[in-house]
Amino acid sequence: MKRFLAAALMTLAFLLSACNMVAPTQNGEEGMAMDGESGMDMSGGSMAADAIEAQATENGLFIVSAVSQLDPVVINETHSWVIHIETADENPVISADISIEGGMPAHNHGFPTAPRVTENLGDGDYLLEGMRFNMGGVWVLTLEISSGGQTDSVTFEFELK
């Protein structure tokens, strides 16, 4: 039994390590701005990417992506992101209301700040100000998007190492 557990555990470890290796490539194929390897200099609370891969909202109404204005994203610096929203058929959503939630589910706390969308930049881009991370680990960012009488939400999950 012990051996079986160990084997199962190690298979899991293998899968995890594999995920870690291929993730940047996948993002690259999506044409997102990516940093190279985060490298030693950026350890201690930074995100390997400055962009978050496009993701569909829960009910498929919108496609949402995000690019940080702070590159690389590091802990303990308040900064802005640009959120880009398109419809499922890839037309920019030009007048959305966006509300923000998020934090670290594993730590049972939210963002240390109260980020909010402060400006509609046009062409489906929105300025999200007041983003801040205060520790390394897995963070989530949930955007509730309302446009044209319809509401849908999307949750991004990412890790700062």
Added chain:
Amino acid sequence: MLALVALAIIAALIAGGLGVAGPIDAAFRDLMGLPERANGRGLFTGALSAHSWTEAERGLIASLSIDRLPPLPPDPSNAFGDDPAAVALGQALFFDSGLSPDGSVSCATCHQPERYFTDGKRLANVRGADTPRHTPTIVGIAYSDWFYWDGRKDSQWAQALAPQEAPVEHGGSRTAHARYVLGAYRSQYEALFGTAPDVSDENRFPAHAAPMDDEAARAAWDGMTASDRQTINRVFANIGKSIAAYSRRIMPGRSRFDDYAAAALVNDQARMAELFTEEEAAGLRLFFGDGQCTDCHNGPQLTNGTFHNIGLPLPEGSNFDQGRSLGTLQVVDDIFNCLGDYSDADEEECVELRFIKLEGEELVGAFKVPGLRNVAETAPYMHNGIFPDLDAVIRHYNHAPPAFPGHSDLVPLAFSEEQSAALIAFLLTLNAPPNAPPELLQPPQGEE
């Protein structure tokens, strides 16, 4: 079956090498009956392994180094913050007990240079009476976004004003202090801030007037014209800006840990072994490893600058301290905040205040994470000074009782005595004299 296990071991090695599967690695060793790694429970496994770090670990260590501390950015709310004349005036004011009605209290009463600008007391104590909180250091504090344990001020200059009017601290008032400074320091004030207003008319500028709890002082303040109140507020703000210009010059110095981090960055194990004992290295490993201390004590000052509830015990006879959940409301209402009339910042520069978190259970009973540089020299500990020494602090983290009210961000460390001692040994390596010209670490010489 054997083949599967072999595959699993290879997988484990890959995962371990990538540094993504620490817990899995530990579980694997446990299951297979292998001894634990040096970064697990067995602390001392030989001189080499004590200073043997993965690339990711070396990056983490470097992220805590003072070499990563950026040059101090200007405080946009204080146009005089980097003016040498303001530093000189601020230093004089910092040490001047004339800024108290009985001439007995200055900033340096509690922020004593020889004690890393703390006072060594459980709670700040002035004229034999305790204040509600423990005196924090001001070394390196200029990098903070929030001031006081609850962050009820958003700049060093706004912070410097509040104790002057607190009855249990300086016990003064803004009219009294404006009159005093415009008298005793008139030429220095005018060189910085322009022609001083004439506040000699006691009918217009009562001797003791301020918007504070003291009824007489408040009545006197309310009796002043709006324009005269602004005149006094302006002088009072300038006093704070001068004191901040001085106190922001008091920087943390280079500690033995920082030399170790530099050696770790280039993986010079011989140098590392010269700088740290095995116990200190083991403590460092626990600090960012099993201890998870770097969740909050991260970056070159070993603080994330935000607020957490860690379920501290209440001192006997004291009431629950709301901490950040009250501090947020106070800083938003403060006329001396970054967005106020007396700030020199443009609205868009007041990023922290504009995006302040006002709601959330995690604010209840939360206090600012203190930096850990010189932690061994600045006992007692915590906002309420509840722990007399580092042993008591680590005991708290080992047990991590739940918070009430609010929720504690801690999980019990349950470290052994050996591990706890190693963690403290590491913390002792963070000592270093403040990095400031020696003449700033004492009252200005040749002046009364």
